Amino acid sequence: MSPRYPHRRPVGEMAPDVETFAFTPENLEKAREIIARYPEGRQASAVLPLLHLAQAQHGGWLPRAALDHVADLLGMPRIQVYEVGTFYDMFNLEPVGRIQVRVCTTTPCWLCGSDEVLRACRDVLGIEPGESTPDGRFFLREFECLGACANAPVMWIDDDYYEDLDYERARRVLEAIARGERPRPGPQSGRRASEPAGGKTTLLFADGEE
Amino acid sequence: MPKVTIDGKEYEVPAGITVFQACELAGIEIPHFCYHPRLNIAGNCRMCLVEVEKSPKPVASCAMPVMDGMVIRTDTPMVHKARRGVLEFLLINHPLDCPICDQGGECDLQDLTLFYGPDHSRYRENKRAVADKYLGPLISTHMTRCIHCTRCIRFLTEVAGVPELGGVHRGEHMEITNYIERALTSELQGNIIDLCPVGALNSKPYEYRARSWELRKTESVDVMDAVGANIRVDSRGNEVMRILPRLHEEVNEEWISDRSRFACDGLKYRRLDVPMVRRQGRLEEADWREAFRAIRDRLAGLSGDRIAFVVGDLACCESMLLVRELAARLECPHLDCRQLGEKLSGRVRAEYLFNTTIAGIERADLCLLVGTNPRWEAPLVNARIRKAWRLAGLEVARIGCPFDLTYPVEHLGDSPTVLEAVAEGRHPFARRLEAAERPMLVLGAGAVARPDGAAILHLAHRIAERYGLVREDWNGFNLLHLAAARVGGLELGLVPGEGGRDLAGILEGAARGEIEALFLLGADEIDLDRLADAFVVYLGTHGDRAAPRADVILPGAAYTEKNATWVNTEGRPQRGRLAVFPPGEAREDWKILRALSEALDRTVPLDTVAQVRARMAEVAPTLSMVDAVEPAEWGPFGEPGPVSDAPFVSPVRDFYLTNPITRASPTMRRCSREILHGEAPPEEEVALSHG
Numbered sequence: 001m002s003p004r005y006p007h008r009r010p011v012g013e014m015a016p017d018v019e020t021f022a023f024t025p026e027n028l029e030k031a032r033e034i035i036a037r038y039p040e041g042r043q044a045s046a047v048l049p050l051l052h053l054a055q056a057q058h059g060g061w062l063p064r065a066a067l068d069h070v071a072d073l074l075g076m077p078r079i080q081v082y083e084v085g086t087f088y089d090m091f092n093l094e095p096v097g098r099i100q101v102r103v104c105t106t107t108p109c110w111l112c113g114s115d116e117v118l119r120a121c122r123d124v125l126g127i128e129p130g131e132s133t134p135d136g137r138f139f140l141r142e143f144e145c146l147g148a149c150a151n152a153p154v155m156w157i158d159d160d161y162y163e164d165l166d167y168e169r170a171r172r173v174l175e176a177i178a179r180g181e182r183p184r185p186g187p188q189s190g191r192r193a194s195e196p197a198g199g200k201t202t203l204l205f206a207d208g209e210e
Numbered sequence: 211m212p213k214v215t216i217d218g219k220e221y222e223v224p225a226g227i228t229v230f231q232a233c234e235l236a237g238i239e240i241p242h243f244c245y246h247p248r249l250n251i252a253g254n255c256r257m258c259l260v261e262v263e264k265s266p267k268p269v270a271s272c273a274m275p276v277m278d279g280m281v282i283r284t285d286t287p288m289v290h291k292a293r294r295g296v297l298e299f300l301l302i303n304h305p306l307d308c309p310i311c312d313q314g315g316e317c318d319l320q321d322l323t324l325f326y327g328p329d330h331s332r333y334r335e336n337k338r339a340v341a342d343k344y345l346g347p348l349i350s351t352h353m354t355r356c357i358h359c360t361r362c363i364r365f366l367t368e369v370a371g372v373p374e375l376g377g378v379h380r381g382e383h384m385e386i387t388n389y390i391e392r393a394l395t396s397e398l399q400g401n402i403i404d405l406c407p408v409g410a411l412n413s414k415p416y417e418y419r420a421r422s423w424e425l426r427k428t429e430s431v432d433v434m435d436a437v438g439a440n441i442r443v444d445s446r447g448n449e450v451m452r453i454l455p456r457l458h459e460e461v462n463e464e465w466i467s468d469r470s471r472f473a474c475d476g477l478k479y480r481r482l483d484v485p486m487v488r489r490q491g492r493l494e495e496a497d498w499r500e501a502f503r504a505i506r507d508r509l510a511g512l513s514g515d516r517i518a519f520v521v522g523d524l525a526c527c528e529s530m531l532l533v534r535e536l537a538a539r540l541e542c543p544h545l546d547c548r549q550l551g552e553k554l555s556g557r558v559r560a561e562y563l564f565n566t567t568i569a570g571i572e573r574a575d576l577c578l579l580v581g582t583n584p585r586w587e588a589p590l591v592n593a594r595i596r597k598a599w600r601l602a603g604l605e606v607a608r609i610g611c612p613f614d615l616t617y618p619v620e621h622l623g624d625s626p627t628v629l630e631a632v633a634e635g636r637h638p639f640a641r642r643l644e645a646a647e648r649p650m651l652v653l654g655a656g657a658v659a660r661p662d663g664a665a666i667l668h669l670a671h672r673i674a675e676r677y678g679l680v681r682e683d684w685n686g687f688n689l690l691h692l693a694a695a696r697v698g699g700l701e702l703g704l705v706p707g708e709g710g711r712d713l714a715g716i717l718e719g720a721a722r723g724e725i726e727a728l729f730l731l732g733a734d735e736i737d738l739d740r741l742a743d744a745f746v747v748y749l750g751t752h753g754d755r756a757a758p759r760a761d762v763i764l765p766g767a768a769y770t771e772k773n774a775t776w777v778n779t780e781g782r783p784q785r786g787r788l789a790v791f792p793p794g795e796a797r798e799d800w801k802i803l804r805a806l807s808e809a810l811d812r813t814v815p816l817d818t819v820a821q822v823r824a825r826m827a828e829v830a831p832t833l834s835m836v837d838a839v840e841p842a843e844w845g846p847f848g849e850p851g852p853v854s855d856a857p858f859v860s861p862v863r864d865f866y867l868t869n870p871i872t873r874a875s876p877t878m879r880r881c882s883r884e885i886l887h888g889e890a891p892p893e894e895e896v897a898l899s900h901g
């Protein structure tokens with residue numbers, strides 16, 4: 001067991017499989033819609049969106065019963081859905097806190113100070129990466145490159161990216177979320193999207209105006 | 211055909227093959243782990259690297275198609291360095307536990323490292339450790355040894371059609387598992403033990419019990435079903451330690467079913483190893499002389515009409531020939547080798563053979579299964595059908611026996627009335643048969659063992675004629691037997707003679723006291739309750755169902771304990787060989803019958819195996835053509851008559867428990883409980899598997 005992944009228990013010792021899982025009627029409707037996007041005979045392509053749907057329905061994690069449900073719905077061998085579910089870090093196969101805080105610690109983010117972001121998380125949430133808060137609200141973990149390196153360091157909370165972080169900014173974001181607010185996603189430095197940090201230097205009008 | 215140069219020599223090779231295969235054709239061995247000729251290419255172990263001109267990097271030969279003009283080198287410093295590098299990487303996380311590893315001595319990693327690998331390790335860090343998995347009663351795991359070749363996954367997914375193993379997690383954390391810590395359910399799963407190039411997957415019953423180099427290897431044939439899979443019996447001293455498949459492209463390729471592989475521990479238990487005679491109601495040990503005397507006394511003055519012989523599922527041709535000869539000398543017309551009650555006359559060979567042949571399945575384009583569950587009745591025939599479906603698009607339909615056969619099957623209905631409709635052209639499936647180029651029909655032995663079996667046989671015959679299943683170059687009519695003994699028995703004519711009774715008649719006769727003495731040659735599956743007061747002589751190997759009812763027990767030899775002939779469902783005679791000696795007083799069956807005939811003053815004058823086989827060849831010339839399938843003459847068979855609408859039922863109700871050997875096998879019994887009847891796995895073993 002790698003200490004990098006303390007949330008991962010040994011295979012086979014998973015969350016209780018007494019759980020049963022089925023999509024709610026609304027989600028089943030959505031699932032059908034998703035499946036219909038793929039050509040006949042290629043339904044298995046819907047496995048990722050369906051797992052996300054199931055995870056959302058089940059409070060942020062997937063019990064084995066949910067993997068089985070998705071497999072059966074798609075007519076896939078169950079083991080193949082287990083393979084998918086364990087392959088992607090976006091799927092949690094263990095009960096975790098509802099609000100999922102993932103801090104990118106891959107090289108670009110790390111160079112730009114992801115250690116500080118993590119420190120802010122520890123301070124605000126009081127937990128280590130891989131842990132959930134005792135009240136079950138937050139789950140904190142490290143993540144590999146989130147694909148937004150231009151705005152490093154980056155933190156991904158539920159469906160939103162918070163970028164251009166440092167200790168203070170990360171702290172503010174987390175505290176706001178803890179109060180139940182939804183801080184404005186995107187760069188926290190004030191710049192727009194991934195424009196150069198020091199202001200635009202190219203693609204300007206002749207007079208230097210944007 | 212593309213021309214390639216391999217190690218300086220030019221070769222012309224078939225288009226579309228891989229560099230690996232081209233080297234093989236050129237007689238050059240390329241070390242490999244993940245490549246397997248019967249599995250899809252994975253290309254993930256990198257052991258097969260070779261140098262190809264104009265390619266800056268070494269090339270994985272198993273995944274690279276040959277191209278015209280390719281210049282391939284397999285013996286350059288770059289190739290050697292690449293191989294050494296790959297092995298060094300593989301060994302980084304591979305434990306150094308060869309001395310206690312079951313694979314030791316027959317391990318690809320060990321062998322290839324010896325030939326191509328580095329001689330020491332530069333790795334100082336900790337090795338990765340992986341928790342073992344629980345995969346059931348047959349396969350034990352040591353997952354730290356796994357090199358992630360994925361052969362096991364591919365076999366179960368592709369060949370067995372039961373995709374239960376997979377690779378979970380990713381990269382450094384990848385683990386091979388079924389994820390659920392329950393027994394695998396494929397009836398072919400044992401083959402992944404052979405496929406695993408390292409000691410990650412081992413045989414659980416054989417684990418830690420022997421080293422491969424101390425085993426005596428005897429090439430033989432399997433008798434657990436009528437396929438006649440070629441096997442190797444590995445023994446130490448007088449004990450069969452394990453059974454492995456042997457390559458036979460026409461029969462079993464390189465696979466065997468779990469019953470064939472794992473039932474061998476049943477050879478050690480419940481064995482009949484001394485003759486026994488019933489005295490004052492109790493079976494007591496006796497010597498051969500006493501046993502024969504008891505039989506002679508009881509048979510004294512009995513006319514042949516009051517004696518009967520029934521032959522069981524595992525009998526060899528040699529012993530069945532002796533039964534035939536002895537019955538003739540006793541003037542006894544009541545003999546039957548059709549223990550299941552099959553309504554096969556044995557007069558036309560095509561009636562009782564799998565005429566298409568097993569390999570021939572791959573040429574068929576439409577297959578109709580009637581009253582059979584091939585997955586349990588003959589797993590390797592089923593695997594062949596699956597292969598034909600997978601690689602050649604064989605379409606399969608069936609009547610009766612709904613069961614997951616691991617490939618798509620169109621279910622036409624459950625009863626013989628559907629068959630009738632097809633035979634009369636009233637069923638839409640008739641059009642498909644008409645259109646098919648090489649259609650085949652597989653009739654289960656159970657389907658012809660029903661009361662209306664002869665009529666069903668006749669319907670199948672009609673279908674064969676009506677839809678051109680039988681032509682000059684193609685015979686699509688097949689009978690799928692369950693028992694290794696059956697075709698041999700039919701070839702030798704072990705069916706009732708003039709005025710003779712068949713199995714049902716014999717049982718009826720025994721119940722009414724008209725049959726007073728009954729010889730059972732390993733016949734354990736008959737309805738013993740109907741034997742009433744008949745004097746029963748049981749010649750067999752196990753204290754199974756019939757032995758307790760016997761009045762005299764003659765201990766015989768099991769299939770691993772004699773040199774003998776069996777004929778598979780295709781009509782292919784094959785020789786099994788003695789690997790170990792029969793236990794205690796037990797003797798080869800034909801010798802027992804020979805001695806008995808003398809004790810009864812009805813001597814069968816055959817004194818050596820050679821003489822027995824010469825006589826066999828007189829009675830049934832095909833039996834002398836070892837390993838050949840003599841195409842059968844077509845002719846009329848079956849009897850027209852009404853068929854009932856009772857659904858077809860496969861006679862195999864429990865795959866793991868079908869004969870006296872399997873029923874004596876602790877491994878097979880556990881498989882039955884755990885895999886078929888949902889018993890929870892033993893907790894200690896599951897806990898242990900977490901390492």
Ligand code: SF4
Nearest residue numbers: 356357359360362406
């Ligand atoms: S268990 Fe054996 S066969 Fe399966 S992937 Fe590992 S090394 Fe290959």
Ligand code: FES
Nearest residue numbers: 104109146148149
């Ligand atoms: S490294 Fe953090 S987003 Fe790419």
Ligand code: FES
Nearest residue numbers: 244255256258272
């Ligand atoms: S044998 Fe070619 S990559 Fe494994």
